[in-house]
Amino acid sequence: xxxxxxxxxxxxxxxxxxxxxxxxxxxxxxxxxxxxxxxxxxxxxxxxxxxxxxxxxxxxxxxxxxxxxxxxxxxxxxxxxxxxxxxxxxxxxxxxxxxxxxxxxxxxxxxxxxxxxxxxxxxxxxxxxxxxxxxxxxxxxxxxxxxxxxxxxxxxxxxxxxxxxxxxxxxxxxxxxxxxxxxxxxxxxxxxxxxxxxxxxxxxxxxxxxxxxxxxxxxxxxxxxxxxxxxxxxxxxxxxxxxxxxxxxxxxxxxxxxxxxxxxxxxxxxxxxxxxxxxxxxxxxxxxxxxxxx
Amino acid sequence: xxxxxxxxxxxxxxxxxxxxxxxxxxxxxxxxxxxxxxxxxxxxxxxxxxxxxxxxxxxxxxxxxxxxxxxxxxxxxxxxxxxxxxxxxxxxxxxxxxxxxxxxxxxxxxxxxxxxxxxxxxxxxxxxxxxxxxxxxxxxxxxxxxxxxxxxxxxxxxxxxxxxxxxxxxxxxxxxxxxxxxxxxxxxxxxxxxxxxxxxxxxxxxxxxxxxxxxxxxxxxxxxxxxxxxxxxxxxxxxxxxxxxxxxxxxxxxxxxxxxxxxxxxxxxxxxxxxxxxxxxxxxxxxxxxxxxxxxxxxxxxxxxxxxxxxxxxxxxxxxxxxxxxxxxxxxxxxxxxxxxxxxxxxxxxxxxxxxxxxxxxxxxxxxxxxxxxxxx
Numbered sequence: 001x002x003x004x005x006x007x008x009x010x011x012x013x014x015x016x017x018x019x020x021x022x023x024x025x026x027x028x029x030x031x032x033x034x035x036x037x038x039x040x041x042x043x044x045x046x047x048x049x050x051x052x053x054x055x056x057x058x059x060x061x062x063x064x065x066x067x068x069x070x071x072x073x074x075x076x077x078x079x080x081x082x083x084x085x086x087x088x089x090x091x092x093x094x095x096x097x098x099x100x101x102x103x104x105x106x107x108x109x110x111x112x113x114x115x116x117x118x119x120x121x122x123x124x125x126x127x128x129x130x131x132x133x134x135x136x137x138x139x140x141x142x143x144x145x146x147x148x149x150x151x152x153x154x155x156x157x158x159x160x161x162x163x164x165x166x167x168x169x170x171x172x173x174x175x176x177x178x179x180x181x182x183x184x185x186x187x188x189x190x191x192x193x194x195x196x197x198x199x200x201x202x203x204x205x206x207x208x209x210x211x212x213x214x215x216x217x218x219x220x221x222x223x224x225x226x227x228x229x230x231x232x233x234x235x236x237x238x239x240x241x242x243x244x245x246x247x248x249x250x251x252x253x254x255x256x257x258x259x260x261x262x263x264x265x266x267x268x269x270x271x272x273x274x275x276x277x278x279x280x281x282x283x284x285x286x287x288x289x290x291x292x293x294x
Numbered sequence: 295x296x297x298x299x300x301x302x303x304x305x306x307x308x309x310x311x312x313x314x315x316x317x318x319x320x321x322x323x324x325x326x327x328x329x330x331x332x333x334x335x336x337x338x339x340x341x342x343x344x345x346x347x348x349x350x351x352x353x354x355x356x357x358x359x360x361x362x363x364x365x366x367x368x369x370x371x372x373x374x375x376x377x378x379x380x381x382x383x384x385x386x387x388x389x390x391x392x393x394x395x396x397x398x399x400x401x402x403x404x405x406x407x408x409x410x411x412x413x414x415x416x417x418x419x420x421x422x423x424x425x426x427x428x429x430x431x432x433x434x435x436x437x438x439x440x441x442x443x444x445x446x447x448x449x450x451x452x453x454x455x456x457x458x459x460x461x462x463x464x465x466x467x468x469x470x471x472x473x474x475x476x477x478x479x480x481x482x483x484x485x486x487x488x489x490x491x492x493x494x495x496x497x498x499x500x501x502x503x504x505x506x507x508x509x510x511x512x513x514x515x516x517x518x519x520x521x522x523x524x525x526x527x528x529x530x531x532x533x534x535x536x537x538x539x540x541x542x543x544x545x546x547x548x549x550x551x552x553x554x555x556x557x558x559x560x561x562x563x564x565x566x567x568x569x570x571x572x573x574x575x576x577x578x579x580x581x582x583x584x585x586x587x588x589x590x591x592x593x594x595x596x597x598x599x600x601x602x603x604x605x606x607x608x609x610x611x612x613x614x615x616x617x618x619x620x621x622x623x624x625x626x627x628x629x630x631x632x633x634x635x636x637x638x639x640x641x642x643x644x645x646x647x648x649x650x651x652x653x654x655x656x657x658x659x660x661x662x663x664x665x666x667x668x669x670x671x
Contacts, residue, residue: 190389193356196376197383198403198454208402212393 039272046265054259064266073250080246083161084229087168088176091225092218094169095176099217102177103184113181120174128167128238135163135239159241167235168225175224179292183217184210219287227275247271307332307490308353308458313362315348315514322348324514326362330458330492331507335484337493339501340511341537346494347462349511353492354383354460367457382451383460387467388443390435396422396446397431403454421449424483441472448483458490465500477504498538502526510534532654535581542587542625545656548576555596555648562619566596567651579654584614584626586650589642597645601625603636617642 046064051057067073102112119127134140135157142154157163191213195205233248240246247267254264283289308330315323323345330336338346351357352364355376364372371379382403390399398405400421404414422428425445430438438446444464451459461480465473481504484491495501501508502522509519510533518530529535532543546558546565551574555566558580567580588594589601601617604624608614615627615635625644629635636642 188387188389190385190387191391193376194383194385194389194391195402197354197356197381198406198450199377200402200406201375201377204406209391209393213391 042265042272043269045262046269048262048265050260050262054261056261061262064263065270067263068266068270076245076247076250079244080230080248083164083168083244083246084226086161087165087172087229088222088226090165090169091172091176092180092221095173095221096180096218098173099177099180099184102181109185116174116177119170124171124234125238127170128235131163131167131170131239132158135166158239159244161244163239164236164244164246167239168229168232171232171235172225172228175228176221179220179224180214180217183214183220187213216287219282219285220292223278223282223287224292227278230271230274305332306330307367308492309363309365310349310353311363311365313349313352313359313364315345315352315357316360322514323352323359326514326516328509328516328519330490333488333490334506335481335491335493335504337495337501337505337508338511339495339498339508339538341496344511345514346496346511350383350460350462350492350494353458354381355379380457381460382454382456383462384447384451384464386462386464388447388464390443390446390450392435394435395431396427396433396435396438399435399446400450400453402450407454417453421453424452424486425449440468441476444468444476448480452483452487452489456489458492459484461491461493463495464493465495465497473500480504502538510537512537528652529581529654532579532581535579535652535654540584540626541581542584543654544580544582546578546580548572548574548578550574557596560599562621562623563599564597565599565645565651566648567653568648572653576653577656579656581652581654582646582650584628586646587625587627588645588647589617589627589636590645591643593643594645596648597643599625599644600641601644603638603640603642605638606635617644 045056047060047062049057049059049061049063098116102109102116105112132139136142137154137156137158139158141157142151145151146154187210191209192205195209196202200208230246231248231251233246233252236244236246236249240249251264251267251271254260254267258264279289306329310326310328313323313326314321326345326349338349340346348357352359353366355371355374355378359372362372363370366379366381391402394402397418400418401414404417409417418431419428422431425448427442427445427449430442430446435443435446447464464480465476468476477500480491480493493501493504502525505522507519508522508525510517510525512533518525518534520528520530525534525538529538529541535541535543544558544560544565546560548556549559549564550557551569551572553569556569556572558565558567558578565580572578599619601619604616604618606613606615612628612630613635615629617625617627619625
């Protein structure tokens with residue numbers, strides 16, 4: 001009797017194991033076919049040689065990687081990091097008070113969140129183009145300022161680092177606010193009370209308790225804004241007007257105009273490696289990868 | 295109980311005067327007045343929702359009273375922020391800062407006040423010694439057990455030398471054994487430091503063991519504020535009698551009073567109590583503790599209550615007996631194992647020695663408030 005029961009049990013157990021594997025199949029197929037294989041192919045291609053007329057010669061070389069060390073590409077890297085850095089800092093500085101405000105208005109928080117998300121759901125092309133309308137020399141802001149007589153010559157706001165950064169901040173703000181909101185909201189309010197009870201005013205309490213305890217949210221926000229910033233070539237294209245070239249644009253150009261796929265692949269690999277490195281640092285700092293899925 | 299009176303200076307350190315707290319239409323604290331004496335261990339005791347925590351939070355400053363005056367050392371504090379008050383709180387879930395070590399947690403208050411580093415160090419060490427946590431300075435909070443966290447929380451509050459220490463069910467999260475141990479330790483600390491403790495709990499045993507005085511709260515009012523002994527032996531309302539320990543409550547009318555006793559008429563017979571505090575014609579409750587209930591085969595003079603033994607419950611050191619009166623109401627007895635017990639189904643004559651029947655006026659404030667509440671809802 002007992003043995004039979006045991007056999008039954010093993011059978012069920014085996015079946016559940018099988019079903020587990022079966023259940024994972026769609027996801028596994030997805031990950032392997034659409035992420036892992038293309039990445040391997042990208043890595044493979046980055047070590048190939050460019051042939052004539054945009055073809056690929058399957059001859060091993062590290063030329064693409066060596067080419068990256070040329071000063072013009074180096075400056076693109078530098079500029080990309082610079083703009084991503086500025087946009088991230090602005091995003092955090094703007095986003096944290098916003099997240100704090102939303103988290104403190106418990107009854108209104110879902111409405112406020114919706115308002116924050118609305119531009120995010122709008123087609124990015126439209127929202128970015130609206131900046132062109134606002135920033136151009138004959139645009140909304142310049143016209144307004146000139147009509148008021150504050151300036152008599154239009155200020156150049158479009159097609160420079162400023163317009164690109166504004167675009168980045170605008171498009172990525174929801175990604176910065178969301179993880180910070182969730183960690184502020186999750187924080188036990190008792191800590192704030194305890195701090196006040198021990199004699200700390202609101203400002204000291206913020207810097208000694210609230211800010212350190214919501215660090216994970218800030219780290220997640222940095223990751224979620226910094227990484228897209230490096231690769232957001234659409235914004236640089238439209239608001240940078242070709243004067244601002246970032247890594248994203250260079251990669252895009254290699255695959256389209258220049259037809260140098262190995263070099264584009266090599267740039268992509270380096271970018272991916274940098275992102276993986278950042279994720280590694282993030283988890284080492286105590287970050288949770290789940291927070292990034294918010 | 296006797297020696298505490300000598301210790302406390304009868305100086306009032308915290309006083310509440312006609313304090314009210316409303317949340318919308320909900321009146322959580324009703325016209326409360328109370329004086330807390332310097333150096334005493336005062337417990338706010340009551341069931342959940344009775345307003346005890348709200349009262350504590352009004353003293354600490356996390357809640358603002360809707361009306362009334364709260365004074366700490368003769369200074370009105372209703373409008374002061376928590377960080378401007380000379381009181382500290384031990385929170386129910388400790389609220390120890392997880393981003394700091396044990397040392398930094400305890401030092402927090404002094405660091406905020408910009409006390410010199412050397413002095414902070416000295417005082418933190420002193421505190422750690424006091425709560426027996428020497429050597430734990432560098433530990434992170436999540437590496438501490440429940441009881442240790444409790445000690446850190448107490449040290450973190452006490453290091454600021456508050457005029458009053460407020461404790462909000464601080465032992466609620468600990469297991470029974472640790473709780474008993476911490477009770478004694480808290481009491482020891484309080485005596486050693488001679489700091490006023492205001493302690494909130496719903497655990498009546500805890501309140502009785504630790505307190506110098508207990509304020510029994512119910513429905514936003516203080517039903518009785520007295521020493522543990524008086525609270526237990528002379529409950530002034532029906533609620534206090536039933537909430538603190540067990541009580542048999544009889545409804546009765548005083549039918550005659552002489553110099554020796556007052557005779558009572560009840561639904562299921564008659565009984566007697568001491569004649570003080572009652573007058574002819576009063577409608578009262580009589581509260582008798584289960585351990586004071588007596589019974590006999592033969593009727594006893596002055597008493598005529600018959601009850602049928604229903605069941606026995608064995609609880610280790612004592613046995614509980616339940617008997618039913620003719621109207622179906624139950625009477626509880628507790629007995630040591632010595633002495634002869636009747637059989638289930640036996641009819642017994644119930645009595646008590648006159649001093650054990652505590653008269654309680656029928657229309658207390660609490661009753662009245664409750665009636666009012668019922669009529670509103």
